[in-house]
Amino acid sequence: MEEIIEERHTLAVLVDNEAGVLARVIGLFSGRGYNIESLTVAAVDQAAHMSRITVVTSGTPMVIQQIKAQLERLVPVHKVVDLTLQAPSVEREMALIKVACAGEKRVEALRLSDAFRARVIDTTHTSFVFEVTGAPDKLDAFIGLMRPLGLVDVSRTGVVAIARGPEAM
Amino acid sequence: MSGREMTGAAIVIKALKDQGVDTIFGYPGGAVLPIYDEIFKQEGIRHILVRHEQGAVHAAEGYARSTGKPGVVLVTSGPGATNAVTGLLDALMDSIPLVCLTGQVPTSLIGNDAFQEADTVGITRPCTKHNWLVQSADNLARTVHEAFYVATNGRPGPVVIDIPKDVQFATGTYIGPGQAVHKTYKPQVKAPTDAIAQAVAMMGAAKKPVLYTGGGVINAGPKASQLLRQLVEMTNFPITSTLMGLGAYPASGDNWLGMLGMHGTYEANNAMHDADLIVCIGARFDDRVTGRVDAFAPDAKKIHIDIDASSINKNVFVDLPVVGDCAHVLEDMIRVWRSKSVQTDKAALETWWRQVDTWRARKCLAYKKSDKTIKPQYAIERLHQLTKDRDTYITTEVGQHQMWAAQHFHFDEPNHWMTSGGLGTMGYGLPAAVGVQLAHPDALVIDIAGEASIQMMTQEMSTAIQFRLPLKVFILNNEYMGMVRQWQDLLHGGRYSQSYSEALPDFVKLAEAYGAKGIRVSDPADLDEAILEMINSPVPVIFDCLVDKKENCYPMIPSGAAHNEMILGDDEDGAEVTEEGKMLV
Ligand SMILES: Cc1ncc(C[n+]2csc(CCOP(=O)(O)OP(=O)(O)O)c2C)c(N)n1
Numbered sequence A: 001m002e003e004i005i006e007e008r009h010t011l012a013v014l015v016d017n018e019a020g021v022l023a024r025v026i027g028l029f030s031g032r033g034y035n036i037e038s039l040t041v042a043a044v045d046q047a048a049h050m051s052r053i054t055v056v057t058s059g060t061p062m063v064i065q066q067i068k069a070q071l072e073r074l075v076p077v078h079k080v081v082d083l084t085l086q087a088p089s090v091e092r093e094m095a096l097i098k099v100a101c102a103g104e105k106r107v108e109a110l111r112l113s114d115a116f117r118a119r120v121i122d123t124t125h126t127s128f129v130f131e132v133t134g135a136p137d138k139l140d141a142f143i144g145l146m147r148p149l150g151l152v153d154v155s156r157t158g159v160v161a162i163a164r165g166p167e168a169m
Numbered sequence B: 001m002s003g004r005e006m007t008g009a010a011i012v013i014k015a016l017k018d019q020g021v022d023t024i025f026g027y028p029g030g031a032v033l034p035i036y037d038e039i040f041k042q043e044g045i046r047h048i049l050v051r052h053e054q055g056a057v058h059a060a061e062g063y064a065r066s067t068g069k070p071g072v073v074l075v076t077s078g079p080g081a082t083n084a085v086t087g088l089l090d091a092l093m094d095s096i097p098l099v100c101l102t103g104q105v106p107t108s109l110i111g112n113d114a115f116q117e118a119d120t121v122g123i124t125r126p127c128t129k130h131n132w133l134v135q136s137a138d139n140l141a142r143t144v145h146e147a148f149y150v151a152t153n154g155r156p157g158p159v160v161i162d163i164p165k166d167v168q169f170a171t172g173t174y175i176g177p178g179q180a181v182h183k184t185y186k187p188q189v190k191a192p193t194d195a196i197a198q199a200v201a202m203m204g205a206a207k208k209p210v211l212y213t214g215g216g217v218i219n220a221g222p223k224a225s226q227l228l229r230q231l232v233e234m235t236n237f238p239i240t241s242t243l244m245g246l247g248a249y250p251a252s253g254d255n256w257l258g259m260l261g262m263h264g265t266y267e268a269n270n271a272m273h274d275a276d277l278i279v280c281i282g283a284r285f286d287d288r289v290t291g292r293v294d295a296f297a298p299d300a301k302k303i304h305i306d307i308d309a310s311s312i313n314k315n316v317f318v319d320l321p322v323v324g325d326c327a328h329v330l331e332d333m334i335r336v337w338r339s340k341s342v343q344t345d346k347a348a349l350e351t352w353w354r355q356v357d358t359w360r361a362r363k364c365l366a367y368k369k370s371d372k373t374i375k376p377q378y379a380i381e382r383l384h385q386l387t388k389d390r391d392t393y394i395t396t397e398v399g400q401h402q403m404w405a406a407q408h409f410h411f412d413e414p415n416h417w418m419t420s421g422g423l424g425t426m427g428y429g430l431p432a433a434v435g436v437q438l439a440h441p442d443a444l445v446i447d448i449a450g451e452a453s454i455q456m457m458t459q460e461m462s463t464a465i466q467f468r469l470p471l472k473v474f475i476l477n478n479e480y481m482g483m484v485r486q487w488q489d490l491l492h493g494g495r496y497s498q499s500y501s502e503a504l505p506d507f508v509k510l511a512e513a514y515g516a517k518g519i520r521v522s523d524p525a526d527l528d529e530a531i532l533e534m535i536n537s538p539v540p541v542i543f544d545c546l547v548d549k550k551e552n553c554y555p556m557i558p559s560g561a562a563h564n565e566m567i568l569g570d571d572e573d574g575a576e577v578t579e580e581g582k583m584l585v
């Protein structure tokens, strides 16, 4: 067998903000067996009833092309842009991370959070909640470092992304 | 109330009329009674009462496929909607434009597990091209017009409009079709000129070309079939087609290779395998056509013309994608071909045709004749001979009889062949024939059936009687789910697990019970006369043709094998089915 090379792609999907549109997109991925590594959605233009979905997916180049074409033919989809392929882009994700610890570990957690530019947004005598923003692997790294220090809970937003430069998608 | 203000139910009927609808296939129930009341009050739209909602959808498919117009279905909530699901998926797989209206419980009860509530938009989302739940009477007219636009533009398909009962009673404003313009859905019908030019250049240079056409040519309208014929004449390329595309190029044409794929002809499949250029027009390289994908047409450059970009590079990688409507693309290709006076490589083509003729000489559709039992192939052959000078439309059920019909009934015109290709739905043929006969009252409409399939939708005989539709059901009765048995022969050591058609009804008496005519024949010598009797009967007929019980359908590419590994007959060793092949369906 030939080796199948899977690539990770970030897709931005502009959709009409109608009922069921998210179910349609998710159903497309699950029904056709495509991967979803991350998916975020929010209204971006209330007046025009538009939402933007950012999907991070992986697959062979042929599958990625398929995913794009399948998304494009959904009736409420305005536009699909493969940010990985079409343009240099920036990606960000935010996480809220709860660490419960005391003594030395507390100091170490704070010191590391500083290095990651994480903000403390809640604190008790026995815990912190950090807010940290960055590329997904930066978040992974930070979470990994917190694990031995008393990581108890993680909430991540999933990836949002946008192309560099002056143009709209 | 001003002129544009009316109830939701009245809006629905007005919108349908403004869309040019003359026929609705449906079945009433509590959640659609206001719409049925509007139907009662009007003239101009006839309602065809089916006997099962699946039948309504297949009838609408038959209507749509034989006219080129969208079919319209009306069913109630809950079980009405769920019964329609098989038909909707059937239409989606075969790209048939349908608008299906479903009743829904009142908006205040949605989500409460109300009586006859089903999450219809949820259930039908993967079975439709698009669907809507209409929450206000003011949105109803726009939604209906949008629905027709979506169903018929781009790659056609079924859509569902789910209408809660309170919305049917509420008052809203009517708007006409012209005022409802779609915001997002704008399919590309014209292909880029450079793609056309490149396609023409590749065709001019080909030495072993083949045209591989599909249902998309039929969907693109009669003009596309005309253009296809012109293209064949201009290029002298051999042409084959999928099950769905039969009739776009005439089977009596010189360049016709017959159908390709699993039960396609030896010449068509070998031409595909050895080709140096495949021009795919409105087909989708599905697994019934390609056989083993990694052995598919290894030396061919591939051009793929399709209105649906997602069909391109899905199963098979192609060298030149051409996204556009077949009719537009064919027209542009012919124009460019002429303006550049492209010449084909005549010497190479002559060699290629000689090769094709050696494949043809294998006479792969030949079968052992018998004067004792009726061979199913012979029955289809006679049916074709005795009906070919009439305006004949054929529908089918699913199984061996369907493949024999595709092989031995030769279609010369588009829109005259209705079969369930993508989903392979047993029970499709009779209701589809109802829809075809309604659209073509004077035509001869025949459902070529199997004794097992016909029992899935037999109740639609009652519809045929009620609406005086003289359709014919021609059953190739082999007392087996023949196609299942054939696979059990091939893959499961001849252990015929549950594939014998036990306890069959007496089809002649069954016909009579419905008020139709029944004919039975078992002797080949009586066949012609019996077929003529059927054709000349002005009433619906069930024709019980008792055929050879053990005949299998050849040629065949066993699943998981390549195009050049066909089995030509029972006593012929073809490719062994591999373990991987057994997994495939
Ligand atoms: C609704 C449905 N159920 C099951 C099948 C699987 N299936 C395919 S062909 C076939 C047998 C059909 O038998 P019959 O109608 O007698 O046709 P024959 O093959 O004998 O010509 C079956 C069960 C199907 N295609 N559709």
Ligand SMILES: [Mg+2]
Binding pocket: B399, B450, B451, B452, B476, B477, B478, B479, B480, B481, B482
């Ligand atoms: Mg049978």
